[in-house]
Amino acid sequence: MPRAAATRDMNTLLEPFLVTRGDPAGRYDLEPFGLTVSPGLCYEATRSATGAVIDRLVKLDSLTFGPEGMPMPRWMFYELAAFPGAIFGFGLDAGVLPDASRERLGLGDGDRGLVPVSMYIAIPIMPRVWCGHNLASLKRVLPELGLRRLASRTKAFALRCLRCEQQIGATQWDSDALFVHAKFGVLELLSAWTPAHEFPATLTYRLDVTEAGLRHALGEGGPPTAPPADFEIDADDHAAMRTLQTRIEAGERFAITGKPRVGEGTRRIPIARID
């Protein structure tokens, strides 16, 4: 039976969920930006029933990252996500999804419940400092849903929910994710060329989480204050990344000051030297 949902604004139907260990009340902000994470959508990582939730998150991850060749093995969703840290995301009830979406998600007629369409995975480094290692969104995979700002929104709500004050992350210079991360503020570069990672053309950044940055990512207000860029790095210029890394190791400090500038076949990232 076809499901009539195309005329509804799916953005208004998104529901936040959280997968973590232990009672999240008190530790986390369960009303980030005034949106309640309902107790029924707070999943305890160690309970058997959470296995089904993980199955759907694995599907979300493979649809997002499979094509890039960096999908996350299933065991990591438990061991390096929900158990030591948290998975925050948004989902839609299976009943409101149009048939085309259900098919792409591999849902059968009998499948019910919340279907995650985005997630942010973070594990703690120390109190209030988190490493975000997965930001997934099905906005492009399910264009018929008309989801807006899904990745930015998910990361902003997650950082607020986790009461994160400083966030560390690693991403590739040519990744679209950089457009999202740069909305949150100045990204100090901890590494510019990272052979320890699967892809050496990876940068590691540190973000001081601010209200202005979170609001900007949600589409409210202008970008957070940033120093003017001193130069740009081409997203394909490995030699420039190595040089920058050498300067970082020599004690200089640099930061990404804004979103990549896209030209004809090029993508250039603005960099400032900082004190």
Added chain:
Amino acid sequence: MSRMPHTPPVPPENGREEPGFPFFRVYLLCTPERVPLLPGLPAFDPNRIRVIDPRSLTSDLFVDAVNAVVSGDPKPVPRWALYDCAETTGVVVGCLDHRGLPVSLLAATPTTVEGEWHTFTLRAHDPGLAIRTARLMVDLTRPRAVTAVSPYRGGSIDVFTMLGRVMLVTAYTPAHSEPMSATIRVHPGEERPTGGEVLTVDTRREEALRRLQDEIESGDRYDIAAGPGIDGLLSVEKTDAPSRGDA
């Protein structure tokens, strides 16, 4: 355990015994920001521990060698996962052979529980080296508790029972890729309280593990009295005694 050629232990050069490590030189792969947060590190002889910054350009060959320790696994932990979820957030530790190459590995990352570290990917060519490697991690981080997930078959539960009291967090774990795995919480240096009801669970039978998991989810708590041997029989003891680490 990974498949690696046996490398004989190297006797200490100066006869000094280090925490948990009388014979091997060891390595620590972590960020410069993590180093001052490792309470046990000052107790190590700096000549016998090699500290590597994973973000440094000069670390690449050593990181290659560390990843080689897991490369023989059927499903090796991805290199990016070690970087993102241990080297960046916590530590990767292990032993070095006489050439200075890694021969064991244990990755660890802090959890949201204060003083608790989650360990993963314990690899060593023999149980003795695995125990030393786990002890090394404990000596460096001095945690209140250590957690791990271990399949019952060929897993590392016995290694962790050598460190202290081991409590069962999950007996059956569908959220993991191997549901017939245990999640354990180790309280280093703490003795297991005795006197509770002892159960023997056949870990080759999914139904038995599900039943034990149901009891845990209903609020019962169990210590592991003995890890599953070759017969797959796990001995657990019901307990009401809180751990010192939970105080």
